[in-house]
Amino acid sequence: MGTGAEKLMALDEAIKKYVKDGCHLSIGGFTLNRNPMAAVYEIIRQRKKRLHCYAHSNGTGIDELIGAGCVSRLDIAYGGNGKAAPTCIRFRAAVQQGKIQIEDYSNYHMSLRFHAGAMGLPFIVTRSGMGTDIVNRWGYSREMRSKDPKIPCKKLEIIDNPFEDWCGASKVVLLPAINPDVTIIHVQKADKFGTCRIEGLTFCDADQVKAAKNVIITCEEIVDTEELRKKPEYNQIPFIHVSAVVHVPFGAYPSACYNYYDYDPQYLNQVSKFAKDDTLYNDYLDRFVYGAKSHQGFLDMMGTDRLANLKADKKTGYAVDLDRR
Amino acid sequence: MDYTLREMMAIMAAREIHDGDIVFCGTGISMVAAMAAKHISAPQSIIFFETGAIDSKLEEIPMAVSDSRVMYGAASNGGLLDAFATMQNRITGDHVIGILGAAQVDKYGNLNSTCIGDYSNPRTRFSGSGGACDVASFVPRCIIFMQHEKRKFPVKVDYLTSPGYLDGPKGRENAGLMPGGPTAVITNMGVMRFDNTTKEMYLAGYYPGITPRKILDNMEFSVDISKATEVPPPTTKELNILREKCDPQRLLL
Structure with a gap:
């Protein structure tokens, strides 16, 4: 829930303010697309603990949160992430070792539960x-x-x-129904009040937002309110649901953001390799998450050439002929 | 023409898809099969994904059902609620054929994609249902992809994620499910189907070079093999389309 005030905030500030230890959290996106990864890495950097997460199929984001020890309970339908991890690796290890408590539903079940939350049922x-x-x-x-x-x-x-x-x-x-304390989603366009325009599949994001007590939007672009209001039928989320808006270009990286950039197969494969070994995975977190200090720091480590290679083609919305082996 | 078993499986699944079917597609080989059907024998079939994309252009193979490649050129890009409603709703749902994979399948076509061992303390954890339980609950026809190994064809699945015929002919009705259930299990050795009366799996076909005996050796439970015949191998035309049109980057085959 939010008012008509401007809600622009820095990412670290938004996470500090709304994501508390032990809170109930849902993140948007689906497997390797439009996960709010900048926010996920910031949650990890702030060493949030005992989160109760709700997910239909948030592969990339949920697996990192579990791997970093932020999650203690999880209602989930699917812990997989495409070819790089048919079963999410840290998720698998955490369940097998009894490190998280888990409740299994189907994707429709979880989507409906968010929908019920959004409707107040x-x-x-x-x-x-x-x-x-x-x-x-x-x-x-x-x-x-x-x-x-x-x-x-x-x-x-x-x-x-x-x-x-x-x-x-x-x-x-x-x-x-599910009514998370916080939902975080990453969108292509938002204005400073929180009205959002999602391009491509919306997955379950709008219901996750509407079901939550607080909502953090991260976005590729901050767009003028007047611009978004020229075509209000293309906006899925009005500002009234939103608590904070954070401008984070490449905020879904290494997952994809339709019309902006593709997922990074090289990165996802690399994480999968590290995730199989506790020591390697902890080194990975030290270097790429804690060591990066911020999402911009993380993107700087990746380098501009690598990110340019993922840039979406104007016609198709993805990186044509990207090496995805 | 030489072919791999994965190619054979994709072609076998493609042959199950009829013109006009709405094909529910998962990741991996099921996408190649659906694309192959569209290019070979069912040009009017429609591919759709649980993420909400329907009739996607698929100029490149998606690596996940959320891949931006499913969004390009689709008739509509909705969300999960739209996709599952399309299957739960009988008006459209009765035209959907599902393609699913799993870690285990039993003789009634019940699937496990959740865990091996006890659920509360699993030896091996898998991804979980995703949309599989929903698809298997809703649609009248399902194709299941499996690798033929003893542990994957157990007498009882360790966890019943997605419903087949449950405990037999009246199973779905007694549970309150819609009519439906799997129609074919396609493996790296052959094709199994389900008896109309008993709802039990039987061997319908085996691939060239494979014997029914070898198939039984790779299952924990036994099935009727008396109706089994050798399956014709993929044709040159089928293979060419599969390789050149469906997966030219060889990402999945």
Whole structure:
């Protein structure tokens, strides 16, 4: 929630103000596209702890947060990141070693849960998942749920269709809403008040924003309000939902940002290699995250040639013929 | 013409796709299969992704369903809610064929893509459902890609992520799911289908050079092999299209 005031802020200041230890956080994007990576790395640099994260499929960002030890609980549908990591590597290790508590849902479940949160509903209905272990096996116990007022008392519930067999459904699944303390998304264009224009797929970002108590927008460009208001039908998020706006060019790097730059296959492959070994991964964090001091510092390490190579082609929105092996 | 088993699998899946189908595509080989079908036998098929892109141009192979390459030239770029609603809604959902992969499949086509070992203390953790559980819950036809190995065809899956026929003929109905379920399991050795009455997997075809016996040796449970025939290998035309049009950069094949 935000007002009509200007909300431009520095990234470190926005993270310090809104991302608290133990808070409930969701980030935007999907696997290797439009993850708010500048914000993710800043959360790591500020050594935030005990985050409860909500994700449908935020591969690049969530895996770094887990790897850096920021996450203690995770409601998730998919921990994978394309060819570089069919299963996210730090995610896998953390689950196998019992370092994080996890609750599995499907992508539709998680999207609907954000949607319910955005609508102010306690729960939402779907016909997905009946008969599966997503329904039968719970990651968070009833006891844990009963003790924590910030999580619902049940993972989900199946009920008979109260409208008898209307629409041919005998039963439906009820999923509890999510209202994160903070949602962070990265968009192509925003104005200084927080109105956003996302280009390409929106994934679930708008609902994640509308469901959250506080919202940080990072963006490639700050655009004049008048400019965005010439075509308001292209703007998915009005400023009323937004708490802070941060201008961060290449703020989704190393994930992609449609019409601006591609994902960096070389970087993602490199992280996957480091992520397989605790020592190598810690060295990686020391060098590229803590050592970079800021996102600009990190981009400087990558160098302008490397970033120029990822620049999106005007027609297609991605880097044509990029070496993606 | 020589071909690899991955190419064979892609072609076999492409042959399952009919003209006019809406093809739900995951990452990897399923994208190549969907593209191959569009170029070979089902030009009116429509490829769509759980991220919300429908009828993408796909001038280059996407490496993930969120890849900007799925956004270019699409009929619409929506979001996850749009994509799953398209499948949950019977008006469009009944035209969707899903392509899924998994770590394990049982004789009723139930899939595990979550973990090996006990869920609360897994030996190996995988990515989890993603959209797979939703697709398997909603659509009337599904193709499953698998590698033929004993541990991948267990009597019981360690975790049931995506529903096949659950425990048999009435399984889906009793659970409250829509009708549907897998139609084919395509592996590096052959093609399995599901009996109309028992809903149990049987061997429908084996690739040149592979015997039904070898396939059984690579499964924990046994299946009926009496109806199995040798599958014709990919044609030169199919292979050329696959290599030149679908994956010229050889990223997935």
